[in-house]
Amino acid sequence: MSIVEIFRLAVNALRTNKLRSFLTMLGVAIGVFSVIGVMTALNVISGSIESGLSFLGSNIFQFAKYPTINTNDSEEKFANRRDISLEQARTFSRLMEGQANAICFKVFSGGKPVSYGREKKQGNTIAGTNEYFLVANSYALGYGRNISAEDVDLGRNVAVVGADIRKKLFPNETPLNKVIKVNERPYQIIGVFAEKGSSFGQSQDDMVIVPITRFFFDFGSANRTVNIAIQSTSQATYNQTLDKAIGAMRVARGLKLGSENDFEIYSNDTLVSAFGQIAGTVKIGAFVVSVIALLAAGIGIMNIMLVSVTERTREIGLRKAIGARRDDIVRQFLLEAIVLSELGGLAGILSGVVGGNGIALLFDMSMVFPWGWAITGLVVCSVIGIGFGFYPAWKAASLHPIEALRFE
Numbered sequence: 001m002s003i004v005e006i007f008r009l010a011v012n013a014l015r016t017n018k019l020r021s022f023l024t025m026l027g028v029a030i031g032v033f034s035v036i037g038v039m040t041a042l043n044v045i046s047g048s049i050e051s052g053l054s055f056l057g058s059n060i061f062q063f064a065k066y067p068t069i070n071t072n073d074s075e076e077k078f079a080n081r082r083d084i085s086l087e088q089a090r091t092f093s094r095l096m097e098g099q100a101n102a103i104c105f106k107v108f109s110g111g112k113p114v115s116y117g118r119e120k121k122q123g124n125t126i127a128g129t130n131e132y133f134l135v136a137n138s139y140a141l142g143y144g145r146n147i148s149a150e151d152v153d154l155g156r157n158v159a160v161v162g163a164d165i166r167k168k169l170f171p172n173e174t175p176l177n178k179v180i181k182v183n184e185r186p187y188q189i190i191g192v193f194a195e196k197g198s199s200f201g202q203s204q205d206d207m208v209i210v211p212i213t214r215f216f217f218d219f220g221s222a223n224r225t226v227n228i229a230i231q232s233t234s235q236a237t238y239n240q241t242l243d244k245a246i247g248a249m250r251v252a253r254g255l256k257l258g259s260e261n262d263f264e265i266y267s268n269d270t271l272v273s274a275f276g277q278i279a280g281t282v283k284i285g286a287f288v289v290s291v292i293a294l295l296a297a298g299i300g301i302m303n304i305m306l307v308s309v310t311e312r313t314r315e316i317g318l319r320k321a322i323g324a325r326r327d328d329i330v331r332q333f334l335l336e337a338i339v340l341s342e343l344g345g346l347a348g349i350l351s352g353v354v355g356g357n358g359i360a361l362l363f364d365m366s367m368v369f370p371w372g373w374a375i376t377g378l379v380v381c382s383v384i385g386i387g388f389g390f391y392p393a394w395k396a397a398s399l400h401p402i403e404a405l406r407f408e
Helices: 003-016 018-047 075-079 086-095 133-137 149-154 163-169 212-219 238-253 268-311 313-321 326-362 371-397 401-406
Strands: 060-064 102-116 119-129 141-144 158-161 179-182 185-193 207-211 227-231 264-267
Touching: 003 018, 003 326, 018 268, 018 326, 018 371, 060 133, 060 238, 086 102, 086 212, 086 238, 102 133, 102 163, 102 212, 119 163, 119 212, 133 227, 149 212, 158 179, 163 185, 185 207, 207 212, 227 238, 268 313, 268 326, 268 371, 313 326, 326 371
Parallel strands: 119 207, 158 185
Antiparallel strands: 060 227, 060 264, 102 119, 102 179, 102 227, 141 185, 158 207, 179 185
């Protein structure tokens, strides 16, 4: 009997018991969905790592009170640390004079309104910083000028605004030299950032930067910590600059010899590495869940096929009586089990890809199709079909034709 004929018989047998076949395939689909959905989502996020987590510029590391990604320690440990004050940041800068290409101070406050006349834009991020913000945060100036060291020293009420703010408040005119209100504080616009886009669904063009001295004057310094970003002169001097910066930061913080650092150190590489650790843990969890689900689905396939063999005992006896070989019976029932498993696997892969790419649509990321995991899923489904369908197929092929024809 040809493979086409065996396949046709298998499909007809499955169509005869639609509900039973559907429920069996559903079990396989759930198992495959659990792993494909998670892997697709992780691939989507991984594809946005460079733009999403690499918010620091080239050859840059940063000191901060809190870690960007915390995987081990309690939040209380970091909350109990002293804030990094502007005075400490300035002491650090003096100690590092001539040792780095750029040293950026920055402190953030989110959710602030920005208004001009009757127009108002809510939910903006305000950053108090110095002249090195663009270098340290991979922003570019569209037009106008950047904050200068003199602006910081004199505490001028000037600001550089993002593209979203310019579009909302000044759709038909230049914003340069216009006075806006940031949380009801007046600032003169001296420059506009080039459009940067969004990351993880969060716009990066709703930023307003002002001199850090003015920021503290207008918004207060209590319970605020300064982040310090340092750019080495080149990649070759990166490690040397990092070592010197750690020593300078410890001096600025007044730490004694032998005491541990009370600040965090991170760079683009450490952020990517931290995300990789989290993603690895999630992958293991998804794999364990999918193995359990697929094992349960495989047992379901075996059970359904055994029931099918019992129900079709007379059919098997009749086929063997008119010349069907043992191998034909085995192939028929094995193929039924494989078709059940593969159809469930395909449904799980498609739903997993759609579900995983829902993250991409939600956070405005690029969609992906995990070809490697999809192929692996189909192979695993074939193994499940063969592994759990072999015994029912062998049992069907072992029936004696005379005894099978007597079966009621």
